[in-house]
Each structure stands twice: as C-alpha cells, then as structure tokens.
Amino acid sequence: MAGTEKKRGSATAAQAHEGTLITRGERKQRTRGTLLDAALKLMGEGRSFTSLGLREITREAGLVPTSFYRHFRDMDELGLALVEEGGLTLRRLLREARKDGMPVDDIIRGSVRVYLQYVREHHLQFLFIVGERMGGSAAIRRAIRTEVTHFTNEMAQDIQQLRLLPRELATNTLQMICGLVVSTMLNAAGDILDLPPKQAQLEHELIEQYVQQLRLVFLGATQWREKA
Amino acid sequence: MAGTEKKRGSATAAQAHEGTLITRGERKQRTRGTLLDAALKLMGEGRSFTSLGLREITREAGLVPTSFYRHFRDMDELGLALVEEGGLTLRRLLREARKDGMPVDDIIRGSVRVYLQYVREHHLQFLFIVGERMGGSAAIRRAIRTEVTHFTNEMAQDIQQLRLLPRELATNTLQMICGLVVSTMLNAAGDILDLPPKQAQLEHELIEQYVQQLRLVFLGATQWREKA
C-alpha cells in the first residue's frame, strides 16, 4: 500500500538533454496524477466519488479505458490513493498553522479563518474526504478514519506543546477534545463547500456559528476536571 | 412533494369483507414501501445509496424495472422519500425521549445509551441519513440538511422547556449548542454503525468517548456568557 516505488534507483542517463524531463517512471507518475486529478475534477462537478466509473475517469484524463489498469487495480485503489493525498494535505495544514503561529488577539476566530481559506484552496480534496468519510466504500471509509485519527493525534500533540490548554489534562482527554474539534471542522468544511456561491451573508453566519461552537468547546476544555 | 394523498376520500365499499384490506391506494403505498425497504436493505449490505440503480431496487423488491416509475420519477425522488421517512424517525426519537424522561443521576450517559439503542433499532435509516448527508446528490444533501436543522431546533426548544441549561442563554446560542450536539451524535451514529460486529471493547471505548464529548459541550454551555 505505502511504498509503491519499485526501486527505480540507478537512473542512468535519463532526463538527458531536453527541457521536459522524460524518465519513464516519472511519466508514469505524471499520468497517474492525471487520473487522480480527473477523479477530483469530476467530483468538483457535483458527482460523488462512489458514483464515478473507471471509464469516466480515463475519458476525463484523456486516456483509453484500459490504461487505467496500468495504475490501479480498480476504483477502490484509486480512492485509497486519493485518501493518502488528502491525508498529506491535512498534515500540511497543521504544519503551516504551526509555522505561521496564530493571531493572539482572537485565536479561535483566526484559526477558523485560516482553516476555511485552506479548505477553499484545497476544496477538491476536502470535498472527497468529507464526502466519502461516511458514505464511501468500506475500505475508503476505513482509510479516511485512520487518516483523520492521525491528524487528531498530531493536533493534540501540538496543543500540548503550545500549552493552549491547561496541561493537567490527561492525554486521553486531550485526544477526546481534539476529536470533537476535528469532527466539528470537517463538518464545517462540508457545510461551507456545499454553500451556493456568492451567498456572503449565509456564509458569514455559518462561519460565526462555527466560531462559537469552537469557543464553547474550548471553554468546556478549560473547565474540565478529570473524573474521580 | 408532501401530500401525495390524492383525495381518495369517499372510500365506498372498499376494504369490504376479506381480512387483507385491498383499497387501491393502500396497495400502492404498500409496494411503494417495498421499494423504499429494498433500497434500505441494499444499503444495509454495504452499498451506498448513490451507487444503487433503479433496476437493482425493483429486483430486490420483486418487481419489474418499469414498475419503478409508477412510484418515483427517478432515484433522486426515491431518495427524498427516504429522507422524509428518516426525518420522521428523528422526530420520534425526540418524542420518545420527551415522554420517557431521562435518568436524573447521569443524564448524559443515559441519553447516549438511549440514543444509541435507538440508532441500532433504526440502523438502516441512520445509515442512509449519515451516509448521504455529505456524500449524496445535491438535492438529497439539501433535504437532509433541512431535516437535521428542524431536528436541532426542536431539540433546542425541548431543552429550553425542560430547563436543562441556564435559561439566560439566547435562542441563537441555544441553537448553536444543539447544532454541535446533533452533529456530534450523527458522527457517533456513523462511527457506531461502522464498527465491526462483536467488538464490545472498541464499542465501549467509542461510547465512552462520545459521552465525554457531550459532557464537555454541556460543561461549556453552563459556563457560557453571551458576547459583549
């Protein structure tokens, strides 16, 4: 599953003289990417991944149907590749947030703003993750769940290191809290991406609601006392 | 959409003498139900609604494909009927909870237990609602959202009447809180229904996590102060 790299090590005199580099494996990965992008694009047009067909995707990618098999055994395998890609996108979100640091005056509102901008920048990936998280095939749901759990744990770790919450919270508790935060934000992503365009008013209300929800969660977190 | 009742009022000598009542409209609604059940059953076997076909459903229902059109214009319309059915199931949940009253010693854990039992009793409906809430067709997502919003508002009303939270909370705030509660419980339903069977350990941990999350939310709610 991970490490489909072959070894492809030696790399003799491959990408030699012309501008467009041409080593074979690279070309392969490129059209593989074309397939993934085609799937995402179709989802962007309102289709759900589950309803996509192999032929539809190769058509969109400008390939002949049978080429599909050179890259994926079936649609489920392509879906798993998309999950992996999406997982990477999630990590990058945390990494960037960590680097930039959050606005200190209103951490939560700032975070939500940054988050939603990020969601929009990668809206196809989020469309896929949020849409298939509960509706997709068993294998894909499972994979997404794993990815989201990892994300949650990383977030918990970050919060601990940045001391954003009282540090007497047990690790389990912290994870539980982050689970709530993450599911809320995935929910938010789904709602926002589903909004009819150019509805600034509705959008603002939605955002404000999610800001409040997160405020509530963090308020609860600061008051939390471990059970007896 | 609502009120497909025709008038069917007069009801001459219809359900006359035999045990099985046979009035025409009744028969129709019965096979209509068979179609809905067939769709739900197929989902229960791991398929997602979006991936179901009209033929598949009539086959499962023991009908010929063309009969489908006597009841629904297309799959989307059947989906909307399922949403309506699901919405009804949600209301019943609130109604029963209201009637039974909650255990006073540990309201939250009790509620979660009752809720999850209810989810299991109607697992097909929840499978559908939770699964298509973010992944289905635009029309279906919209309908589910409406239904969930209504549910949320009813819940807010109940909480207010039962004085389960400090009554100085603004209506908006209360709805915001209930929104968080509802999305958390839908999330819970999705997780629980996706659990491999006979995994009592995992299940218990999951439940405990959701109990804690709701505790956190209510803790935050009792501490909430309206913004300036």
Added chain:
DNA sequence: AAGCATTGTCAACACTTGTACACTGAAATT
C-alpha cells in the same frame, strides 16, 4: 353493469460499463 383509471408486466431499445487480449513504440537494460 359498463367504462375509466391505474398498478404492474413484457419485450425491446440504445447506451454505458468493466475487463480481456493482442499490439505498438519508445525507454531502459544488456
């Protein structure tokens, strides 16, 4: 009792789908 309305059936249609197999051309290996 006669006529109308409507649920369900049957046969057929034009497509689309996933997959198999043989083939081509060029990159990679020898």
Added chain:
DNA sequence: AATTTCAGTGTACAAGTGTTGACAATGCTT
C-alpha cells in the same frame, strides 16, 4: 546495437443500465 520492459492503444464482448411503448388485470366511478 540488440534485446527486454512496459505505459498506452485498439478492438471486442458480455452484462448491466435507464427508458419507451403497448398490454393485461383489477380496483374505482358512475
């Protein structure tokens, strides 16, 4: 320079799809 490997092509097929139209049976109306 000769040979092997393999991403991408072309053709073909069996199976499944949504939809049409004409028809049968039976409940409902008058």
